[in-house]
Amino acid sequence: MAKHHLAWVAALGLWCGAGSAMASADPTLQTTRKIVFEKVDQAYRYKLTEGPVAALGDHQVLVHMRAVALNRGDWETLTTATAADMSGRIAGSDGAGDVVAVGRAVREFHPADKVTSLYFRHWTEGLPDAAKLSEVTGQDVDGVFGDYVVLDDTAVARMPPSLTYTEAATLPTTWLTAWSALTSWRQVRAGDVVLVQGTGGVSSAAIQLGAAMGARMMVTSSSDAKLLQAKALGAQDGINYRTTPEWSKEVLKATEAHGADLVIDLGGTKTLEQSVKSLAYRGGVAIVGGLTGYGGAVPAEPLLIKMATAYGVYVGSRADYYQMSRFLAKHGIHPAVNHVYRFEQIDEAIAQLKSGDFVGKVVLEL
Numbered sequence: 001m002a003k004h005h006l007a008w009v010a011a012l013g014l015w016c017g018a019g020s021a022m023a024s025a026d027p028t029l030q031t032t033r034k035i036v037f038e039k040v041d042q043a044y045r046y047k048l049t050e051g052p053v054a055a056l057g058d059h060q061v062l063v064h065m066r067a068v069a070l071n072r073g074d075w076e077t078l079t080t081a082t083a084a085d086m087s088g089r090i091a092g093s094d095g096a097g098d099v100v101a102v103g104r105a106v107r108e109f110h111p112a113d114k115v116t117s118l119y120f121r122h123w124t125e126g127l128p129d130a131a132k133l134s135e136v137t138g139q140d141v142d143g144v145f146g147d148y149v150v151l152d153d154t155a156v157a158r159m160p161p162s163l164t165y166t167e168a169a170t171l172p173t174t175w176l177t178a179w180s181a182l183t184s185w186r187q188v189r190a191g192d193v194v195l196v197q198g199t200g201g202v203s204s205a206a207i208q209l210g211a212a213m214g215a216r217m218m219v220t221s222s223s224d225a226k227l228l229q230a231k232a233l234g235a236q237d238g239i240n241y242r243t244t245p246e247w248s249k250e251v252l253k254a255t256e257a258h259g260a261d262l263v264i265d266l267g268g269t270k271t272l273e274q275s276v277k278s279l280a281y282r283g284g285v286a287i288v289g290g291l292t293g294y295g296g297a298v299p300a301e302p303l304l305i306k307m308a309t310a311y312g313v314y315v316g317s318r319a320d321y322y323q324m325s326r327f328l329a330k331h332g333i334h335p336a337v338n339h340v341y342r343f344e345q346i347d348e349a350i351a352q353l354k355s356g357d358f359v360g361k362v363v364l365e366l
Helices: 072-079 171-183 201-212 224-233 247-254 272-277 300-305 318-331 343-355
Strands: 031-040 043-052 060-070 094-102 114-117 148-152 156-158 193-197 216-221 237-240 260-265 279-287 309-312 337-342 361-365
Touching: 031 148, 031 343, 043 072, 043 343, 060 114, 060 171, 060 343, 072 343, 094 171, 114 171, 156 318, 171 201, 171 260, 171 318, 193 201, 201 216, 201 224, 201 260, 201 318, 216 224, 216 247, 224 237, 237 247, 247 272, 260 272, 272 279, 272 300, 337 343, 343 361
Parallel strands: 193 216, 193 260, 216 237, 260 279, 279 309, 337 361
Antiparallel strands: 031 043, 060 094, 060 148, 060 361, 094 114, 114 156
8 A cells, every 4th residue: 555545644654565554653553453253153253353454445544443332233143144254354333433544535534533434335325225235334344343443435424523432433323223213204393202112222312312303202111110211311101011012002092092103113023013003193113123023014904094104214324324413413412321341341242232231322442
């Protein structure tokens, strides 16, 4: 890699030589800690290792990661069979840090910019298509679980200036998914009734965002303690689905038969029927996840009778991210972070994530 590929080489004292990814007067920039996939039989595990900082391409940026957030997919991926071998690939899609250097063709970002990663490598704006959704950060290409990582300039965005690195690291997947669920069908309005399922990353984000939009936020959970925490985030109503399995009736009762203008469904197979039964006339159900599987059918008759809409949500574009960022800044919203671990505590953090014993997000600080 030639020296002129970097816009900030002189200021950093970096140089790149033949046969070397990157060298520096500061020896810590020669190598980086990183968490990679390691193949074990037909599954994977995470391995904390150290290796050279990747070479920087013309359309890429080098980011010093300060915090990375975990998603359900980060542990599901470990046991999911994939056609391609991910051994040695840097894991993780969600992180926040500082731009250290930029490739010679990069115009939008500069050294010292505070940025987050993005879930999709190519979806910067507009409607999605196969090409825009073709590569996911940390799955199809190297991700963000490292002190220094190289990302395409289309796979990063400026982080909201009002947030810390730890807070901003939560945004790329769960928060953008929640934002898209609340805005992509129609913008949630003040006075709308919005029902979310659970208190994990997407649900807690939806509660905070929806409450700021002026919606009446309702939440279902199997834990009364979590319902209390959800109310602290902005939910007005909580329903324990273990003690009230037909929770759609409780939604209708609490809203005087109006129902939910929007239901954000994360359960999938076992929740879709109750979600649709909860809807108001001309309401919408956002299908976001499948915690109990994706095999459930969306009941057609109640959708037809209520003239309601069912739609899928799959994260969002960088343009959507920037709309969300402006909203966060305007309303002074700070994402709920429940547990913070050190980078080398990846196994403990994954165990916490799998336990479900948290409200909000689990984050690693580097």
